[in-house]
Amino acid sequence: xxxxRFGYLRLTVMLKREGWAVGKKLVYxxxxxxxxxxxxxxxxxxxxxxxxxxxxxxxxNQRWSMDFITDRLENGRYFRxxxxxxxxxxxxxxxxxxxxxxxxxxxxALDSVAAKRGYxxxxxxxxxxxxxxxxxxxxxxxxxxxLDFIRPGKPVENGYIESFNxxxxxxxxxxxxxxxxxxxxxxxxxxxxxxNVHRPHSSLANLPPAAFANExxxxxxxxxxxxxxxxxxx
Numbered sequence: 001x002x003x004x005r006f007g008y009l010r011l012t013v014m015l016k017r018e019g020w021a022v023g024k025k026l027v028y029x030x031x032x033x034x035x036x037x038x039x040x041x042x043x044x045x046x047x048x049x050x051x052x053x054x055x056x057x058x059x060x061n062q063r064w065s066m067d068f069i070t071d072r073l074e075n076g077r078y079f080r081x082x083x084x085x086x087x088x089x090x091x092x093x094x095x096x097x098x099x100x101x102x103x104x105x106x107x108x109a110l111d112s113v114a115a116k117r118g119y120x121x122x123x124x125x126x127x128x129x130x131x132x133x134x135x136x137x138x139x140x141x142x143x144x145x146x147l148d149f150i151r152p153g154k155p156v157e158n159g160y161i162e163s164f165n166x167x168x169x170x171x172x173x174x175x176x177x178x179x180x181x182x183x184x185x186x187x188x189x190x191x192x193x194x195x196n197v198h199r200p201h202s203s204l205a206n207l208p209p210a211a212f213a214n215e216x217x218x219x220x221x222x223x224x225x226x227x228x229x230x231x232x233x234x
Contacts, residue, residue: 057088060213063148064093064120065161068101068128071173071184079181081188082109085164087124089216090201091209092164093117095188097181103135110139122146124158167195 057063065085072078082096082105093116096109123140125131127149140147150157172191178184200206207215 057086060086060089060091060216061118062121063087064123065158065164066106066123066125066131067158067161067165068130069165069168069173071169071178073178073180073184075179079178079184081168081184082106083161083165083168084110084113085160086120086209086213087160089209089213090160090164090204091196091213092192095168095192097184097188099181101130103130103133106130107135107139114143119143119145122148124148124150124161126150126155126158127152 063086065087067083068080069083070078070080077099079097079099080101082094082101083092084094085092093113094109096105098105121144123145125147130136131147131149136147139145155162168191172188176187178187195208196210197208199208201209201212204212
């Protein structure tokens with residue numbers, strides 16, 4: 001898989017992983033000489049956007065974040081993708097694409113994920129109609145999942161999924177051509193596997209999410225808190 005949207009620091013990690021004896025200064029010099037500098041918009045920080053402390057996940061599968069992202073096929077038709085992220089391990093358990101994603105389809109996708117890894121304690125979502133629906137509410141009640149709704153107009157309160165969606169758009173949606181929904185599903189799944197298994201994540205000491213989750217499962221717990229973490233990450 002090409003890495004046309006990776007920065008020089010992430011490329012340095014991947015080159016070292018493959019056995020190249022390179023440092024970040026050398027990679028940066030080559031990066032600039034090849035004209036690969038990525039241009040990103042600087043975000044203006046506003047004091048009015050600050051909010052109170054947020055309770056963080058302390059173990060795998062405790063808290064998920066969920067959202068939708070929209071793109072267009074080459075024939076002009078739009079499609080939506082359901083995105084889900086584990087807030088602790090940063091794993092993406094599912095990317096579900098369709099022309100229309102109803103609450104029933106969202107529930108089916110979540111049940112499919114839960115069959116493999118269990119249900120989370122809570123899911124952070126916005127106030128979209130699919131997430132506020134009776135179908136979603138009944139599903140959450142039935143499986144003991146708390147739906148944490150962010151305040152309207154405050155996407156920063158679901159920062160995990162906002163960051164993930166940015167990476168997804170930058171590294172996949174903006175560089176791929178999608179000829180049909182089936183083609184989009186195949187390419188999204190390929191990117192999802194690469195994201196989980198190979199892509200270094202800076203907040204996980206440059207480990208891919210799947211490797212970080214596996215390390216948690218193999219680590220010997222030394223405290224009650226670690227015992228909870230390891231026990232719930234399997």
